[in-house]
Amino acid sequence: MDNTRRKFISGSLALAAGTVASVAVPLQPEKSKTPLVHHVFFWLKNPGSTADRDGIVEGLKxxxxxxxxxxxxxxxxASTEKRDVxxxxxxxxxxxxxxxxxGxxxxxxxxxxxxFIKDCSHLWDKVIVYDAMDV
Known part of the structure; x- marks a missing residue:
């Protein structure tokens, strides 16, 4: 009976270890399907103008x-906490x-x-672009 119990425990441990290994997260992250990121920021000529802001938003759509x-x-x-960064x-x-x-x-x-540039460029004062590639 003691031998059967040991076999059961050792078999259960082996099964548990195999299960953990099969669902482990890979060390290397999966490659993105969209490796180029293009982030653009617009500053308005009329900074307080909701109409100008909305005009750029509609143009971007x-x-x-x-x-x-x-x-x-x-x-x-966004109305997030004001910090130096x-x-x-x-x-x-x-x-x-x-x-x-x-692309x-x-x-x-x-x-x-x-x-979009032709129709909306009169609304912005400054544009900054940040392009990044996945590594």
Whole structure:
């Protein structure tokens, strides 16, 4: 009986170890399907103008029709805690994800993007772009 109990315990431990190993998280993160991130910040010519801010937001929404953009997020300044490291001087941001550099290049030259610039550039005073690649 003692031998059967030992076999049961050792078998249970082996089964548990195998289960843990089979569901363990891999050490290397999975490669992103959208390795290029394009983040743009807009400062308004008329900083307090809700109409101008909304005009840029509406213009940015038209960019969703560009197939090269895999995901598009549009934002305005959040009312978060004021800290030295937080820059809330901008008015509108867009965050885009592309599969690769070629997709981002297609977006830059796309007629819808060019129309957005033509129709909305009179509303902004400054634009800063941050592009990043997955590593």
């Amino acid at each position: 038209t960019l969703r029709k560009i197939g090269a953009i895999k995901e598009l997020r549009i934002g305005v300044v 937080v820059d809330n001087s901008w008015a509108v941001s867009e965050l885009m994800f592309f599969e690769d550099l070629a 981002q290049a297609i977006y830059q030259d796309h007629p819808i993007h060019q129309k």
